[in-house]
Amino acid sequence: MTKIGLEIHCQLTKLESKLFCSCKANYREFEPNHNICPVCMGLPGSLPRLNQKAVESATSIALALTCDTPEKIAFFRKNYFYPDLPKNFQITQLNVYGDMSVGGEGYVSVEDKKIKIRRIQLEEDPGRIIYEGASERTKITLVDYNRAGTPLVEIVTDPDFESPRQVRLFLNILSDLLENLGVAEPGLEGAMRADGNVSIEGGNKVEIKNIGSFHDLEKALHFEITRQQSLFERDIEIAQETRHWDDRRKITVSSRSKEEDQDYRYFLENDIPWVKIDQSTRDRLKENMPESISSKKERYIEKFDITPQVADIIASDRYYSKLFENAYSDHNAKDIANLITTDVIGFIDTKEKQQNSKITSKHLSDLIDAINSKAITRNSAKVALQEIVKSGKDTKNVLQEMDLGQVSDSSEIDTIISKIFEDEKQAVIDAKERPETVNFLVGKVMQKTKGKADPVKTLELIKSKLNQ
Amino acid sequence: MNLNTSILKYIEDVKSGTFTAEEFTAVTLQRIKDVDGDVHAYLSLNDSALNDAKLIDKKISSGEKIGQCYGFPISIKDNICITGTKTTCASKILENFIAPYTSTVVNRLQNEDAVITGKTNLDEFAMGLTTEFSAFGPTKNPWNLDYVPGGSSGGSAASVAANECLASLGSDTGGSVRNPASFCSVVGLKPTYGLISRYGLISYANSIEQIGPMTKTVKDSAFLLNVIAGQDANDDTTIDNNNVNYLENIEDGIEGKKIGIIKEMTTSEGLSSEVSTATKDAIGDFESLGASCEEISLPTIPYTVAAYYTITSTEAGSNLARYDNIRYGYDLESEGYEYNSYISKSRAKFGPEVTRRIILGGFVPSAGHAGKYFLKALKVKSKLILEINKAFEKFDYLIAPTAPVQPFKFGEKIDDPVTLMLLDYNTVTANLTGKPAISVPYRVINGLPIGMQIMANSLKEKSLFQSAYALESKTQLPEVPL
Numbered sequence: 001m002t003k004i005g006l007e008i009h010c011q012l013t014k015l016e017s018k019l020f021c022s023c024k025a026n027y028r029e030f031e032p033n034h035n036i037c038p039v040c041m042g043l044p045g046s047l048p049r050l051n052q053k054a055v056e057s058a059t060s061i062a063l064a065l066t067c068d069t070p071e072k073i074a075f076f077r078k079n080y081f082y083p084d085l086p087k088n089f090q091i092t093q094l095n096v097y098g099d100m101s102v103g104g105e106g107y108v109s110v111e112d113k114k115i116k117i118r119r120i121q122l123e124e125d126p127g128r129i130i131y132e133g134a135s136e137r138t139k140i141t142l143v144d145y146n147r148a149g150t151p152l153v154e155i156v157t158d159p160d161f162e163s164p165r166q167v168r169l170f171l172n173i174l175s176d177l178l179e180n181l182g183v184a185e186p187g188l189e190g191a192m193r194a195d196g197n198v199s200i201e202g203g204n205k206v207e208i209k210n211i212g213s214f215h216d217l218e219k220a221l222h223f224e225i226t227r228q229q230s231l232f233e234r235d236i237e238i239a240q241e242t243r244h245w246d247d248r249r250k251i252t253v254s255s256r257s258k259e260e261d262q263d264y265r266y267f268l269e270n271d272i273p274w275v276k277i278d279q280s281t282r283d284r285l286k287e288n289m290p291e292s293i294s295s296k297k298e299r300y301i302e303k304f305d306i307t308p309q310v311a312d313i314i315a316s317d318r319y320y321s322k323l324f325e326n327a328y329s330d331h332n333a334k335d336i337a338n339l340i341t342t343d344v345i346g347f348i349d350t351k352e353k354q355q356n357s358k359i360t361s362k363h364l365s366d367l368i369d370a371i372n373s374k375a376i377t378r379n380s381a382k383v384a385l386q387e388i389v390k391s392g393k394d395t396k397n398v399l400q401e402m403d404l405g406q407v408s409d410s411s412e413i414d415t416i417i418s419k420i421f422e423d424e425k426q427a428v429i430d431a432k433e434r435p436e437t438v439n440f441l442v443g444k445v446m447q448k449t450k451g452k453a454d455p456v457k458t459l460e461l462i463k464s465k466l467n468q
Numbered sequence: 469m470n471l472n473t474s475i476l477k478y479i480e481d482v483k484s485g486t487f488t489a490e491e492f493t494a495v496t497l498q499r500i501k502d503v504d505g506d507v508h509a510y511l512s513l514n515d516s517a518l519n520d521a522k523l524i525d526k527k528i529s530s531g532e533k534i535g536q537c538y539g540f541p542i543s544i545k546d547n548i549c550i551t552g553t554k555t556t557c558a559s560k561i562l563e564n565f566i567a568p569y570t571s572t573v574v575n576r577l578q579n580e581d582a583v584i585t586g587k588t589n590l591d592e593f594a595m596g597l598t599t600e601f602s603a604f605g606p607t608k609n610p611w612n613l614d615y616v617p618g619g620s621s622g623g624s625a626a627s628v629a630a631n632e633c634l635a636s637l638g639s640d641t642g643g644s645v646r647n648p649a650s651f652c653s654v655v656g657l658k659p660t661y662g663l664i665s666r667y668g669l670i671s672y673a674n675s676i677e678q679i680g681p682m683t684k685t686v687k688d689s690a691f692l693l694n695v696i697a698g699q700d701a702n703d704d705t706t707i708d709n710n711n712v713n714y715l716e717n718i719e720d721g722i723e724g725k726k727i728g729i730i731k732e733m734t735t736s737e738g739l740s741s742e743v744s745t746a747t748k749d750a751i752g753d754f755e756s757l758g759a760s761c762e763e764i765s766l767p768t769i770p771y772t773v774a775a776y777y778t779i780t781s782t783e784a785g786s787n788l789a790r791y792d793n794i795r796y797g798y799d800l801e802s803e804g805y806e807y808n809s810y811i812s813k814s815r816a817k818f819g820p821e822v823t824r825r826i827i828l829g830g831f832v833p834s835a836g837h838a839g840k841y842f843l844k845a846l847k848v849k850s851k852l853i854l855e856i857n858k859a860f861e862k863f864d865y866l867i868a869p870t871a872p873v874q875p876f877k878f879g880e881k882i883d884d885p886v887t888l889m890l891l892d893y894n895t896v897t898a899n900l901t902g903k904p905a906i907s908v909p910y911r912v913i914n915g916l917p918i919g920m921q922i923m924a925n926s927l928k929e930k931s932l933f934q935s936a937y938a939l940e941s942k943t944q945l946p947e948v949p950l
Contacts, residue, residue, distance in 0.1 A: 038569055042790045044562065044670040045549040045571060047703050079786050081811060088789035143794075265833045267782060267842070270675035272704055 002225055004167055005159035007195045010178055011125060011150050012057045013185045018149035019124045020048035020091065027146035028188070040149035042087035050075075050272050054151040055102065057183040058122040059277055060285050061153055062103025064181055064292065065117050070099040072276045073122075075269040080262060083143050084127040091269050092123035092154075102153075102277075110170045116158040125150040153184075159197065159205075164221040167196070171214050176293055176316045187351050198224045203231075203238035208252055210244040220245045224252050296321060304333035310341045319354040320344070326361035335368045343382050347389045358392025359385070366395035379451030380404040407453045413445065413461055416453070420444045421465065432466055469495050471631040472947060475540050475688040478634060482528070482538045489528070489539025493521035493583055496541045500585065500632045503950060508607050509627035511546045512554055513586035520583045527581070535581030536695065542577060543627045543636040546587035547594055548679065549668040550574050557670050558602035559592045560817040561791045563798055571668020572703065573637055573679050573696045580695050585633045589623030592819045593788065594644055594672045596620050597891045600882050601821040609652060610950045612915055615875040618651030620644040624682050625652035629948050634684065635692055639669055641677035642776050643870075643895025646907035649682055650870035650919025653909040653945060655689045655936070656682045658895075660926045661902035662707040664693075665700035671787040673780035676899040686908065686937040690714035693929060707927075714930050722938045723758030725864040727751075732769035733868035733894045740873045746911045746918045747869050753942040754867070759935075764859055764866070768852045769897060773889055775852075776896040777825075778832045778845035785829020788822065791815065824885065849900045856901045860925040865935050868894045870907040870919040894921060904929050908936045912946055 015025040021039035024030070038046040055073070062069050076094040093101035103120030127148040132140035155174070161167050171194065175186035186192040194217050199205040208224055211217045228238050243252040291299075293316050300311035314320045320340055327336045344364070348357045367384065370376045376384070376399060384398050391398075399405065407413060420441060421428050431438045438459070445458050469487060482489055497517060504510055514520075524539035526532075544550065547557045549567035556562045574584065591601035599607040599622030609617040610630035617626045621638025625648030628636050638645040640658035649656025657680045664679045671677070681692035693714045700706045734747055751761050793800055793814035800814050818826065832841035859866060871891055881888050898905035903926055907919040920939060924932040 041795060043568070043796075044555065044557070044565065044790070045547075045567065045569075045668045047667050047705075049702065049704055077786050079789060081789065081792065081808075083794060083807060086790065086795065088792060089786050263835045265782070265786070265830070265835075265838075267786070267833055268675075270705070270783075271671075 001201050002162055003159040003199050004161035004164070004221060005197045006155075006157045006161070006167065006170070007197075008155040008157075008171075008174065008192065009125075009194070010153050010155070010184050010186065010192045011188075011190075012054055012153060012183050013188060013191050014183050015051065015053055015057060015151055017051055019051050019054050019122070019151040020149055023149065025150055027150060030146050032142070032144040033146060035146040036148070040086065041145060047271050048091060048269075050275065051151065052275075054122060055275055055277070056281070056285060057151070057181075058102040058120065058153050059282065060181055060183060060289060061155075061178065062106065062120045063282065063286055064177055064289060065103065065106040065108060065120065065155070067103035067106030067117055067120055068099055069103055069277060069282060070101075071278065072274045073102055074100045074274050075272045076266050077269050079265045082126065083141065084129050084145075084148070086127065086145060086148055090124060090126065091272070093121035094266050095119050095121075096266070108170060108173060110166055110173065113160070113162075113166065115160045115166075115170055118156045118158055120156075121154045123152050123154060124148070125152040159199065164218045164225070167221060168214070168218050171217075173293075180290055180293055180316075180318055182290065196221055196224075198228065200225065200228045200232060200238070203228055204240035206238065206240065206252075207242045208245055209242060209255070212245075212247055216245060216247065219250060220252060223250065227252065300337070304328070304337065306334055306337045310337050313341050313345070319348070323359070323361050323364060327364040329365070332365065332368045332372070335372065336364050339364060339368060339381070343385050347386055357389050359389050360392070363388050363395050370395070370399065374406055374454065375399075376404050376406050377451055377453070377455060379446065380406065383451065404452060407449050410457065410461065413449075413453055413458055416445055416448050417441075417458075417461055417465055420448070428466070431462075438462060438466070471496060471499055472684070473634070474685045475537075475634050475683065475691055476685070478540045479536075479538045489521040489524045489583065490518060493518055493539065493541055493585075496585065496631075496633060499630075503610075503630050504632060506608060506613055507610055507626050507630050507632070507950070508605055509588050509623045509630060509632055510543065510586045511556060511558065511589050511604055511623065514553070514584045517541070517583050517585055524581050524583065535579060537577065537580045537582035539581055539583050540635070541583050541585045541633045543585045543588045543624060543633040544574060545590055545594075545621050545624050545636065545638045547590060547639060547670040547672075548574060548587075548637060549670070550584065550587075553587065555587065555670065556604070557593045558590045558599075558604055559819065559822070560603045561793070561797060561815070562670075563603075565796055567668070569668065572665035572700045574668065576696050577637075582695075585627075588621070588627050588636060590644075591620035591622070592822050593670070593784070594620040594639055594641055594677075595784070595821045595825055597643070597647055597888055598878075598882065599623060599648075600878065601819055603819055606878060609875050609916075610948050611653065611875070611912070611917060614877055615916065616651065616878055618648030618871070618875065620648075621656075621682065622648045622651075625649055625654055625656070628652070628654045628682050628684060630950055631948070635688055636682045637679055637692075637696075638682050639672075639677055640680045640895075640899065641673050641780060642892045642899050645680040645682060646870050646895050646905060646919070646921060647891065649907040649909075650921075651875040651917060653912060653917035653919070653948070654682050654684060655686050655909065655940075656680060656907045656919075657689050657693065657929075658898055658905050659693065659697065659929055660707075660904045661899075662705050663697050663709060663904070663927070663929070665696075665703040665706050667700055667702035671783075673783040674787060675779070675783060676902070686906075686933055686940045687715060687718060689906070689936075690718055690929075690933045709927065712930055714933055717930070718933050718937050720934050721757060722754070722864075722935050725759040725935065726862065727754055727759050727761045728764035728859055728863035728866045729761055730769070730866050730868045731763050731765040732767075734763075736872060736893060738872040738890050738893065739869070742874060742911075742913045743869045743872060743918055746913070747920070750867065750910055750920045750939065753939060757938050757942070759865075762863075764863065766852070766855045766859060766897075768848060768855055769893075771848045772852060772896050772900060773893055775845035775848035776892065776900060777828070777889060778841050779849065779900075781825045781829035782833040782842055783829070784822075784825045785833075788818075788826055791818075821885075852897065853901050856897070856903065857925075864924065864931065866923040868921050870894060870921040874913065874916040874918055898923055902926060904932050906932055906936045908939050909945055910939070910943055915949070917945075
């Protein structure tokens with residue numbers, strides 16, 4: 001049986017400042033080495049000042065993942081030399097004598113399976129190393145410390161995954177959850193990273209590092225499982241080791257450095273006193289926590305009779321669920337939900353488009369009202385949506401300007417039908433013989449009226465004309 | 469003008485117009501010029517000291533609001549940062565390090581209108597007990613230039629003793645304020661852990677070290693603590709002292725107080741007969757002041773020096789890891805070196821004592837050995853805290869000589885690290901337990917000083933000063949022969 005475990009690192013990008021100083025947590029907009037200070041550069045004599053908000057954000061994550069949260073937490077030093085590490089130690093957390101990190105055991109349900117969370121810890125991100133010419137063999141190595149000290153949450157799972165597919169589902173759930181909590185932006189480049197470890201029945205555990213994206217993680221896991229299986233089949237021992245993902249060749253490569261042998265000499269970071277997280281703080285964090293995606297989904301299904309698929313799409317995206325929550329009233333909730341999942345998503349399918357979109361919840365309820373009162377057709381609504389997303393103009397104005405009012409006058413539609421019956425003689429004959437092909441003629445009417453004709457009335461009129 | 473005066477007397481004289489801050493600073497700078505070639509207390513001088521004093525005089529004459537220091541001259545140990553000045557830690561590796569920020573203690577001094585004279589010598593990164601481990605040459609003891617001034621704050625102690633300033637700030641990790649205070653006959657305080665901000669103090673063993681005032685009198689020590697103590701947003705480990713005024717009621721005496729004489733520190737093998745005799749005298753003095761003295765045994769003490777070196781080396785190994793010469797340091801062309809070899813090449817600049825402790829610090833907390841060394845040392849620390857807290861249930865103060873011996877000659881012990889380490893025997897307990905301790909000048913025998921150490925319970929500095937003042941008033945010591 002294949003066993004996969006994960007180590008996920010997620011930056012708390014929604015925080016104002018770094019974990020131990022007042023430099024910006026959002027380092028991405030700065031010129032290299034322009035978001036640094038004596039503290040995050042570890043200059044002699046500087047001391048870390050713990051960002052209490054980071055502790056709260058990390059605790060919220062632990063609570064949302066049903067983890068045990070201890071009464072007080074401590075920080076440790078992980079000692080190792082690396083050019084991206086200003087102090088040559090990383091301030092992190094460790095659960096050696098019981099739970100001392102922000103979160104202990106918890107779980108996430110993926111389909112029918114419970115994936116166990118082993119621990120959650122809060123730590124500082126190192127700086128970034130840039131190899132000139134993007135090769136480790138080139139001579140010049142540049143270091144950018146803008147990232148150094150960014151608050152990072154590490155989530156470690158048990159080796160509970162049985163397939164890369166489960167890993168993907170889990171990561172989707174996790175990143176939705178982190179985004180929903182309002183503490184992280186998993187979509188930002190490098191904001192959420194994952195390392196995996198893989199073992200197959202009868203083999204040793206292999207860690208895979210240096211994976212750039214979740215997409216690559218899935219590939220790396222697939223590659224590693226196949227590699228291990230082929231070794232196993234040929235009776236070759238699977239060595240316990242750390243392998244690096246080679247992004248260009250799309251394979252894992254044994255790392256020659258003996259990372260697994262490194263002795264980090266962990267000990268307490270005494271510059272940061274133990275932090276108490278009392279029950280009232282935890283209660284407050286729980287209270288302020290946004291509704292979880294699963295409970296939101298259940299609420300949509302139960303209250304509005306929305307299909308699970310539609311409810312899932314809306315509940316798991318903060319943008320769509322906000323649009324929905326502000327637009328619906330009891331009588332039109334289902335229609336609005338459907339409008340979002342069939343049409344809105346088509347125009348606003350990326351985070352960038354969500355940011356630029358001018359659509360408001362009022363637009364959605366106005367459009368549904370117009371459809372339900374037969375002022376416009378469903379098709380016209382779609383045309384109007386496209387314009388509204390771009391301009392944000394009032395729904396009424398858009399419908400007027402674009403002349404999208406529904407044509408429901410029988411004689412007007414009848415005239416159009418007569419013209420089409422002349423042009424499409426073969427189709428008329430077909431429709432008489434095989435009634436299921438009548439939609440072709442309806443489509444032609446819609447084409448002529450730019451989708452404005454009342455589809456029900458059009459079908460009625462065509463049918464009666466065919467029977468004449 | 470008499471430079472051998474106290475801060476409090478100086479302030480009185482400036483207020484009454486006997487002399488100005490500028491006049492006093494000028495004479496002090498001349499004194500430094502005259503004697504520091506011999507003493508070598510300073511590593512660098514503040515070029516604007518005289519100008520700073522002038523500005524303070526202007527404030528005084530114009531009736532502007534004036535800080536409580538009135539421009540008295542104070543020196544700062546060269547492991548405490550001041551913006552724009554070199555902070556070397558007496559190490560080649562920081563030879564050209566110019567701090568871009570000022571430590572909280574110096575900030576508070578400057579806000580209260582003290583004049584900084586310069587930065588004083590120390591054992592490299594504050595690791596040592598004689599200042600012989602300074603990369604820039606040792607400091608001499610003003611009482612006898614052939615003798616060591618103690619350490620690691622040897623430059624600070626010597627600068628005060630030689631009248632090259634009125635006070636100094638040192639740092640005390642295992643006795644580095646109290647030991648040189650004892651050797652140079654000045655008052656040295658190691659306050660409760662967390663009472664004084666360490667922001668800007670270059671870390672050696674951050675879990676136990678504190679900055680401490682070094683002064684000519686006990687009252688001056690209390691005065692300085694008033695200026696620099698208290699919570700600081702830049703140091704999460706600082707504690708609120710409720711703005712205690714340490715000078716208030718300092719003359720109240722110690723009648724009826726209970727004093728414990730620490731058996732392990734007063735009967736140890738290494739104690740010299742002169743120090744032993746002085747200790748007996750001190751006990752007599754305390755009793756004549758109305759206190760009752762009784763011997764107490766703290767059985768964990770014989771293990772404290774080993775625990776101390778294990779813990780401090782572990783922290784030093786980590787705190788000094790940042791000196792890889794990549795972001796700042798000295799000129800060393802990186803061309804042609806692979807990362808690891810470049811680091812080992814650049815770190816070869818550390819002196820012998822620092823190197824010794826970094827190596828030890830890589831070993832004692834390592835995976836295979838932590839249980840035998842580092843974790844055991846932490847256990848000793850916990851046990852010692854329990855013992856001493858119990859002792860303070862019964863006693864107001866615990867006393868012992870600050871150092872087991874008087875100052876010795878240069879080169880006498882430098883090649884014998886273990887003997888040197890035992891000089892810390894009486895001082896490390898205060899650091900490991902976080903308790904305040906003060907060294908009070910008590911005797912000068914054969915021309916060499918002996919200091920007495922008094923320890924009190926956490927945050928009991930006010931009471932500690934009362935006992936120190938009482939003991940000080942019992943002594944009559946000669947002036948430094950320099």
